Amino acid sequence: MTSTKGAQRQVELLDAAERVLTTRGNANAALRDFAAEAGVRIGHLQHYFPTRADLVRAVLDRALRRSLERLSTATGLDADGDGNRPLTRADTERLLEVLLAEQDDPTCVRLYVEIWAIAASDEQIAAVVREFYGKYVGHVAELVACAQPRLPQSRHTALAEAVVSLIEGASVVRSNIGVARSAEGQHEIVRTALALIHGE
Missing domain, CATH: 1.10.10.60 (Homeodomain-like)
Structure with missing residues (x-):
């Protein structure tokens, strides 16, 4: 202890x-x-x-906890969804807006970019990053399960992987590394993620 x-x-x-x-x-x-x-x-x-991998794992775990806390505070939902009721489209839209707002913090985006860069040449760090994204996908899969409970778990996971890819890709493209942001672009990201999560 x-x-x-x-x-x-x-x-x-x-x-x-x-x-x-x-x-x-x-x-x-x-x-x-x-x-x-x-x-x-x-x-x-x-x-x-x-090891450096242990330190990076702790940095990523803390970043994920902070993100889940922000989601919970901003939406009033448990970070994993609220198992007592279905996840509404409005709930999901709020969650997505919070996730995308994190990308407005250049320090947050830079943290991930630098860790990805280390992972590209260090297999121990790459394993830590895969572990992190496995947890992230797991949280999103639980949200998908709340929105579409009749789907099999494998489908929840597949849809969660697509949502995470969309959000994470947006973090790089919408950062100062990639293209300029636009309200229309953000709307399309949210619309696409909503369709994946809610099966629309």
């Missing part, structure tokens, strides 16, 4: 890792870079996160 002090130290280390990734990029994302940013020795960092 982690002590309060240990938990606070983990938060500080994760904050430092995010700063490195979002301000200096993946080229400066070795354990020594994370430790230096946090003002600790590498051995101290490795006490909490033995």
Whole structure:
């Protein structure tokens, strides 16, 4: 069990890792870079996160938790949907708007872009990224199941994969890396995701 002090130290280390990734990029994302940013020795960092993959996993898990909390706060729904009632089109539209609003934060987008860049050449990080997207798809599949309960689970997962691909692709294309954003483009992203989730 982690002590309060240990938990606070983990938060500080994760904050430092995010700063490195979002301000200096993946080229400066070795354990020594994370430790230096946090003002600790590498051995101290490795006490909490033995490998870079462990640290990146914790960064992504925290990012996913924050996203789920924002979805819950903004919509009043459980992050996984509300199992006591069907998911309405209006519920889903609110969830999608919150997800797309996260893309307005360039630091958030940069965090993912830099982690994807590391994953392109580091199989351990790639495995962590696949694990993260497996969890993400799982949450979306639960939403699809709330909207279309009669479909088989494999179909819920397939539709969730398509929705995640659409939203994640939008994060890169709509960032300052890709094309300019437009209200019409956002409308089409939401319309397409709604159709996938609700089977329209």
